[in-house]
Amino acid sequence: MAAHIETGALVITMAGRWSVGQAYALQRAFERCAAHRPPYVAVDCTRIVPDGLVPALLPALVVLGESCRRGITVLVCAPASTLTGLLRRLPTTRIRFYPRLTEALSRVRPYHLPGPSRRVHRRFTPSPGAVGTARRLVRECCERWRLDGVTDNAQLVVSELMANAVEHAGTDIDLTICHHRQHLRIAVADRHHAVPAIDHKGADDGDADPRQEIALRGRGLALVARSVANWGVLRGTDGKVIWAALAAPRATRLRLSDLALLSGSGYPA
Structure with missing residues (x-):
């Protein structure tokens, strides 16, 4: 694959x-x-x-x-x-x-989003501001999908993945965020073939060539590995995708905005 x-x-x-x-x-x-x-x-x-x-x-x-x-x-x-x-x-x-x-x-249409979907895609240029924008996008998704308990870790993960792509790949970057079956999945794709070293039991590194491994900035993927349920790398003919999955069941408690909607619809608040 x-x-x-x-x-x-x-x-x-x-x-x-x-x-x-x-x-x-x-x-x-x-x-x-x-x-x-x-x-x-x-x-x-x-x-x-x-x-x-x-x-x-x-x-x-x-x-x-x-x-x-x-x-x-x-x-x-x-x-x-x-x-x-x-x-x-x-x-x-x-x-x-x-x-x-x-x-x-x-x-096919690149990154087509069919109908209503808990999935967001955004393409970035490799600029320093891309990291902050990606963090805000993840936070907005968590708020929209009521994934309150995973917001901080999700922002940490996307910061590390985006920062590594900006620093080491220097190409256009595709960020995809989706929520499916109680997992929030963050995938960062770039057009550079070098893959990071993976030292994580649950990771899927395919046929990683150690001669093409890249050095990770700061705490890098070691920090990502401690913050997620699973992660790995998908290699392709035109680049690679680094993905991470975080356990993220939807919040069940009502918010103030929900209470306001209920009171306005004739139901007792």
């Missing part, structure tokens, strides 16, 4: 001969993608040999449908008419078909 920084898509590349094992590998990859809440998942099947395609695709069809129901648009890249014919039978409009991966990624 790799990240496409410009569009926010995650890319799954399949190769070899179709088998039941391949289908379950696709299912596991989709589960990992869904945890990141991307706007798109691209499945590149152009290197697949379609032998025994029908029985092998059954588990994959199920997981494709599940991913679409979670609000993720799936981009299937496959020239094989048998494959596209099977996938077109899925009862969803969230699957799109393209002959090549490059065409699929060129046709």
Whole structure:
């Protein structure tokens, strides 16, 4: 699995001969993608040999449908008419078909936010003021989504991730914040390929090359690791994404603004 920084898509590349094992590998990859809440998942099947395609695709069809129901648009890249014919039978409009991966990624809207969503995206230039703006954006999201208990840690995390991107990458920076299944997820993407050293049990560093590790400023990701439930790095052809997930159940207590709304609607305050 790799990240496409410009569009926010995650890319799954399949190769070899179709088998039941391949289908379950696709299912596991989709589960990992869904945890990141991307706007798109691209499945590149152009290197697949379609032998025994029908029985092998059954588990994959199920997981494709599940991913679409979670609000993720799936981009299937496959020239094989048998494959596209099977996938077109899925009862969803969230699957799109393209002959090549490059065409699929060129046709989608970068960081598209479909409908009402607890998800915010903002693109920054690598300036010192980006860190403060990102902190304010995270605080506003926590207030809007009633995640009172996580605001301080979320601001700390986004400060460290944004500051490292500004200092070490020096490229455009994409910040995505989303709340899903009682976790607040903060993802910072840049267009630099060097990845930070990861020394954390729950981190996912992919195939990090130690020769490309970068030095982190100050307390850096060591501090982030102590403040979050999980974090890691997704590498891509056009950069990388560093993400962190914080446990963030929604607040259940009423606020003064809620009481005012109730009193104004005829209910006893």
